[in-house]
Amino acid sequence: MDRFPILQILPIKLIGNKFHLTRHGKNSLHLNRVKAAGKTPAISTLLQEPSQQKKVNAIKEAELRLCCYIAEQNLPMLLMDTLPLLNKELYPDSNIAKNINMKRLKATKLITGILGPAFKTEIINDLKNVKFSLITDETTDLSVKKSLVIVTRYWRQGQTQDRFLDLVEVEEVTSEDLFNIIKNILVENGIPFDNVIGFASDNASTMMGVVKGVQARFKEILSHIYVQGCTCHSLHLCSSAAAKKLPNNVEQFTRDIYAYFAHSSKRISELKECQIFANEKPHKMLHPSQTRWLSLKNVVDRILEHWNSLILFFQRAALEDNLPSARSILNALQNIEYKLYLLFLDYVLELINKVNMELQLESPKLPILLNRILALHRTLKQKTFFTKTSGSNLDLTLEKFWEVEKVPEVVCISPEEEYCHKYFEETTTLSPQGRYVVSLPFGVVSPDFGDTRTMALKRFYALERRLL
Incomplete structure (x- = not known):
């Protein structure tokens, strides 16, 4: 006869007394079932209002x-x-x-x-029913693994959409391997190959080679396919090829300046002091990118902005540290031809970067992009750039170079400038030793030079220790 009712936790019957029930309660199977039952939601929670x-x-x-x-x-x-x-x-x-x-x-x-599989399934279903273009690029991550990025562009819901399709790790980056990877992805997902109407990538020979590139292999199967190279990359390649006409040591000069400060907090701090002394806003030196040549514009701007403070810093560094790298950079800073080349780069890269930024805008500007590129081409052709000027004609050539872009302006002399000019004419004298003696025209009675004494003493004592 059953002494206890059928338990709710275990679908079994227990026959016996209290001892049997207690022993069963310590059983591991029973304990696991109790835990599972505790986590099971009540039926009332499933039948919500x-x-x-x-x-x-x-x-x-x-x-x-x-x-x-x-x-x-x-x-x-x-x-x-x-x-x-x-x-x-x-x-x-x-x-x-x-x-x-x-x-x-x-x-x-x-x-x-x-989310990932759901969005990918949605994209694949779209690609099965619409015409689309492929945008691909090969990249290498920090772990030196090569990957192929595949993005699709097609018309959906009344607008053009760019949707990420896949990221595939690749071992070989030949055109044949990359093409087979793209083809296999389309076949595995059941996407008709005939739906591909466009192919876009950078202008590397692997992708855009006329004979064996990925685009050539696409044209063997799809004769109607439209191929578009990256316009920004083309502009980059043109700029890089033109830059080869400049001396190699100009770009190396910008890299040497960054490398001198890259791993020394002491040098950065001393440069900051020089920048404050020269009434410049303190900034760090920028690193020229190895792959993005157009980023050199920001590097050139930063060096030109702090040209005077850099001369002050490397004059001290060449004397106190006596390092060949410091002396080499100081010689370049004191060579006006280096500054002339940087001014040239600053001017030309400004024109190119403006067009490059317009090409990268997300909003379409097709009606004006062609005019922008044609205007850039005309501007570069109209300017006469020189390769080398020596002697006394260097300053005159630089002045004429900037006058090409200079807007004529009326010279207006302020009362302070007129007073300063008159003050120099009245107070400048020639001493018996043959030197000119000039008085400084202070605008206030007691000019405030700031705390320059401390820095001057610090430089003096450092020089004194160096010479002892």
């Missing part, structure tokens, strides 16, 4: 939107450990923010396991 179900859906949508934002902005997953908590503090009256329970592990699972 419409308003409650709407609230749950709103919370899920908020979590998915947060994950989409993290993925779209390429933010670290670690941010999800604190972002939901911050939202709860910022929006205490929001029931949705209060009930978001998500950290980086859940966010990672949602992005990689749900």
Whole structure:
């Protein structure tokens, strides 16, 4: 006869007394079932009212939107450990923010396991039914792994859309291997090859080779395909080829300046003192990029901005440190031809970078882009650039160079400038030793030179120690 009713946790019958029930309660199988039953939601929670179900859906949508934002902005997953908590503090009256329970592990699972596959499936379904173009590029990450990025462009919902299709790690980057990878991706996902109507990439020979490039292999199968190289990359290649006409030591000069300060906080601090002394806003020296030649514009601007303070710094460095690199940079700074070349680069790169930025705009500007490029071509052809000038004609040539772009202006002399000019005429004298004696025309009774005594004494004592 059954002494106890059928248990709810285990689908079995127990026959015996209290001892048997106690012994069963300590059984590991029973304990695991108890834990599982405790985590099982009650039926009442599944049968929610419409308003409650709407609230749950709103919370899920908020979590998915947060994950989409993290993925779209390429933010670290670690941010999800604190972002939901911050939202709860910022929006205490929001029931949705209060009930978001998500950290980086859940966010990672949602992005990689749900959102990613769902979006990819949506893109693949679109590509099966519309004509599209492929935009590809090969890149190398910090771990020196080569990858192929594939982006698609097609018309959807009344507008042009660029959608990321795949990122494939590659071992060989020959044109044949890259083409086969793209072809296999289309075949594996059931995307008709005939739907491809355009191919765009950079102008590397692997991609755009006329005989064996990826674009040539596409044309063997799809004769109608439209091929477009990167215009920005073409402009970069033209600029790089033109820069080869300049002396190589000019670009190396900019790299040497950055390298001298790159790993020394003491030198950076001393440069800052020189910049303040020269009434310049303190800035660090910039690093010229090895692959993006047009970034040299910012580097040139920074060096020209701090030309005087750099001369002050390297005069001291060449004397106190007595390093060959410091003496070499000082000689270049004191050579006006280097400054002339940098001024030339500053002028030319400004014209090129403006066109390059317009080519990279997200909003279409097709009606004016051709005019911009033609205007750039005419401007460069109209200017007469020199390669080398020596002797007394250098300053005159530089002056004429800038007068090409200079707008005629009326010279207006202020009362202070007129007073200064008259003051020099009245007070300048020639001493018996043959030297000119000039008085400084201070604008105030007691001019404030700032705290320059400390720096002057510091330089003097350093020089004294050097000579002893």
